[in-house]
Amino acid sequence: AQSVTQLGSHVSVSEGALVLLRCNYSSSVPPYLFWYVQYPNQGLQLLLKYTSAATLVKGINGFEAEFKKSETSFHLTKPSAHMSDAAEYFCAVSVVGASKIIFGSGTRLSIRP
């Protein structure tokens, strides 16, 4: 079975600072990994996904994530935070042939002016 663990339910950074949201996965077979963002009272929007191509994945809104098999990690980063980045972020995992993706419990990102 697959699972993801998001370290830190709440992260707060200053505007312009580096954003780092941590995700570790567990999977017995090569995983597919996703980051989704959710703004208040809205559905989830895909930021980026890893599907066994390049290990450094670039997504929308300046976010990127690096797949590190040795560390079973897929951390999300952004060099410079904007106020508009304040939202809930979910890491998720799936595998070949799976019908569902498994979500982590989420990390709420706050941006300080």
Added chain:
Amino acid sequence: DTGVSQDPRHKITKRGQNVTFRCDPISEHNRLYWYRQTLGQGPEFLTYFQNEAQLEKSRLLSDRFSAERPKGSFSTLEIQRTEQGDSAMYLCASSLDGIAGSNTRYFGPGTRLTVL
């Protein structure tokens, strides 16, 4: 591409009542998923359709829950005899054929259910 739509966006009901939610996926998408999200948690998988066939159901989907996708287009999720524990956001997502597992799910805005 108008995105995934869900109706209603909010539903308040009394315990014991039945409720039905509708999901309209992106028109060319043949796969449709229902998820449930409670406060402070990530979405949890409920069920999955490929065209009109319901291929997988989670153990979370008790006998009071039923989902249909009669013509392989829109889907409905019905909850009978609602309980306060059913209060949650119900999310629908759709995707196109591809390598199962990697295909991107596009989510709707959700239906927030409150059971009093």
